[in-house]
Amino acid sequence: MKKTLLLFATVLLSLGACTNPSNDQKQETVVSTNDNGQAAIENIMTRTSIRQYKDQPVEEEKIDIMLKAAMAAPTAVNLQPWHFIVITDKKVMEQLAGNQPSNAPLMIAVCGDTDKTSMPDGKGKLPDFWVQDVSAAIENLLLAAHAQGLGAVWTGVYPAMERVANVANVLNCPQNIIPVAVVRIGYPDESPAPKNKFKEENISYNKFGGKKE
Numbered sequence: 001m002k003k004t005l006l007l008f009a010t011v012l013l014s015l016g017a018c019t020n021p022s023n024d025q026k027q028e029t030v031v032s033t034n035d036n037g038q039a040a041i042e043n044i045m046t047r048t049s050i051r052q053y054k055d056q057p058v059e060e061e062k063i064d065i066m067l068k069a070a071m072a073a074p075t076a077v078n079l080q081p082w083h084f085i086v087i088t089d090k091k092v093m094e095q096l097a098g099n100q101p102s103n104a105p106l107m108i109a110v111c112g113d114t115d116k117t118s119m120p121d122g123k124g125k126l127p128d129f130w131v132q133d134v135s136a137a138i139e140n141l142l143l144a145a146h147a148q149g150l151g152a153v154w155t156g157v158y159p160a161m162e163r164v165a166n167v168a169n170v171l172n173c174p175q176n177i178i179p180v181a182v183v184r185i186g187y188p189d190e191s192p193a194p195k196n197k198f199k200e201e202n203i204s205y206n207k208f209g210g211k212k213e
């Protein structure tokens with residue numbers, strides 16, 4: 001398991017070293033694993049929400065890797081319509097927690113930026129794909145947390161508009177910055193087993209209700 005996490009962290013580090021979302025430089029690194037991707041798959045399958053944390057800060061390098069992983073997510077027309085607010089101020093975190101108190105030493109508010117949802121060449125605004133873009137970033141962030149030995153939980157904000165207003169207000173967000181989730185992060189102080197959610201009945205083949213041939 002340790003080896004797996006190390007490998008995944010190395011992959012994320014190399015991503016961080018080679019990507020630059022602001023100018024979209026080509027990423028030269030070829031992610032090479034000699035385990036047929038098992039390390040990455042194991043990281044996905046063993047992630048689970050963690051809500052109790054040790055009284056231990058999260059290192060800046062680990063935060064950087066989570067942010068880089070988040071921004072490696074796919075986005076419609078590659079618009080990258082997001083903004084990340086890293087929160088370590090206890091008072092701000094208390095205000096954000098609302099009716100779900102938390103002892104997390106770190107929160108990251110993952111927001112959509114509706115100023116970044118215009119099609120290139122003045123072809124107008126995209127429909128609300130930004131929500132999916134931001135959600136993909138949140139999942140990457142959760143996986144990068146887990147890969148680095150951290151625990152995290154996605155707490156939903158958008159589209160519960162009362163929560164959106166509260167979080168936006170606490171974080172001084174301008175109108176175009178819409179909080180989608182607040183991810184709570186820290187070193188785990190609990191070890192719940194990952195849930196097995198795989199269900200054959202959720203799958204169809206070729207058309208809805210179609211059976212596997």
Ligand SMILES: Cc1cc2nc3c(=O)[nH]c(=O)nc-3n(C[C@H](O)[C@H](O)[C@H](O)COP(=O)(O)O)c2cc1C
Pocket residue numbers: 047048049050051100153154155156157194195
């Ligand atoms: C959109 C969304 C909103 C969520 N909101 C909350 C929340 O407000 N509080 C919380 O404790 N967990 C929240 N979760 C975490 C889910 O409860 C959790 O992912 C689910 O129970 C499955 O468990 P797992 O993450 O361990 O696989 C949210 C997850 C998603 C995707």
